[in-house]
Amino acid sequence: MKRDGYAIGLRAAMAVGYAFLYVPLVCVVVYSFNASRLVTVWGGFSTKWYGALFANGPILEAARRSFAIAAMAATGAVLIGTLAALALSRKPPPRGQGALSLLVAAPLVMPEVILGLSALLLFVGMQQAVGWPAGRGMATIAIAHVTFCSCYATVVVRARLAQLDPALGEAAMDLGARPLAVFFRITLPLIAPALVAGWLLSFTLSLDDLVVASFTSGPGSSTLPMLIYSKVKLGVTPEMNALATIVIGVVAVFVAIAAWMLRQREPVAHDSVARNVRPGAGSK
């Protein structure tokens, strides 16, 4: 009897939690099809805000720019993050491992406002001292994004490396494989899922970043979050509902695919999900 009471209480608490997470998203989706400009009045079904969104040149251009920056940042972050993860999991520790582990952990606890401010001061100082980078724009945003995203990529790849059986590499060496061959034919294929996870995580973090981009961008290189921020600051605009609905839809499709793929390889699945998603923590 009493146990049922606890079970019902737990279900109710879970329902509250999921409702809290999803009611705002559902509202945005519903109102994106609202013909009325007033968010509180239902004026009938309409897709006109989607039309308005796709006719909005600045938004489309900023979206293209943000996707390009995110792709560059994610690729760079995975390259640097993988090297860092390899260096950190090597035994015996190579020279500089202590310094590297500190430098990889620090950006994760640093407020993004400070990351943005310090990156900007560096770019300005470098421009004055050596003339590069000449002005700020996509390149400086991408460099700043690579810097903090690489720390997240390191966490993801390192978690995967820690699960690898060192005997695999040793066996390959015993059979005469050189270290580089061991890396490309044994280690790399085994950590490939973590590289994909790290890339997607970095891509999302870069695409979502307002603060660092605001500091490191220059005239004419506004990213999508910068544009959304200025629009939201001015008030609620119905096109944003349409944009949010598209983002939610795309993410939902990706998550559904991920869920389906996890089903295919059950027992290890949830644990590695929990572990891989967990480091998605710091910055935002």
Added chain:
Amino acid sequence: MNRARWLVTAVPLAWLGVFFLLPFLVVVAMSLAPPAPPGHSPLPAPGELLRSWAANGLDWRHYGALFSDSLYASAYLNSLLFAGVSTLACLVLGYPLAYGIARAKPAARAVLLLLVVLPFWTSSLLRNYALIGILKGNGLLNQVLLATGIVDRPAEILHTDLAVYIGIVYGYLPFMVLPLAATLMRLDFTLLEAAADLGARPFDAFWRVTWPLSRPGVIAGSLLVFVPAVGEFVVPDLLGGPRALTIGRVIWTEFFSNRDWARAAAVAVGVLVLVALPLLWFERRGERGDAAT
């Protein structure tokens, strides 16, 4: 071959050294720089700066301002308060979620976990925008409160501290739930049956068995929420009122509105010393503790 091995450490070390560590030295230098003469770049050249320091000493006026102007102290305190209370609220809301996920059947568990993660992968700005629509004077929350007779005129929620708490909890709840669920999933639930067999009431069993065993998850989740929440800019800026000043907002305003780079740098150094370095120390100590067990 030796060179290749060395590059594995050197490349990330060099990148982070140039683009993460070096900028902090620039920030520290900037915070101690004398006022730039009109028409000059606000950032002095290194040689000029060293000459000025040699002649006049370091310029501490911005650090003096951090102490004399109560705006800065209240911004630091506000940030810690917002982050601390929100972390507790995340724990209260997230613990049952994580517990329910851990006790669910494996197939349901994967779906429940993905449902927690999904909002994180969407844009945080757009999620804050969604909250504005719900919290504002004629938004959904007020309509529900009015319809149920809890209030008789629209409550003011948006642009209050309450809205900031709601926003931070909404944004960071997944970071609390995931490590908690991961810890609880490894928990041996037959321990609870043993406790019950030995006569423990459900609450005692929870308090004396489940809670202590889930502590690593509680600590990990709390850090994952607290650390980014301290420096949060977007939530207090979009949902909070003008008095919801946090360190993130103060640095932003000093830089973008007042164009006082040196003051912004001094505030940043203050955050570094008071917040970021202690957190880094705490996290690394925890990491070493994990490695030891």
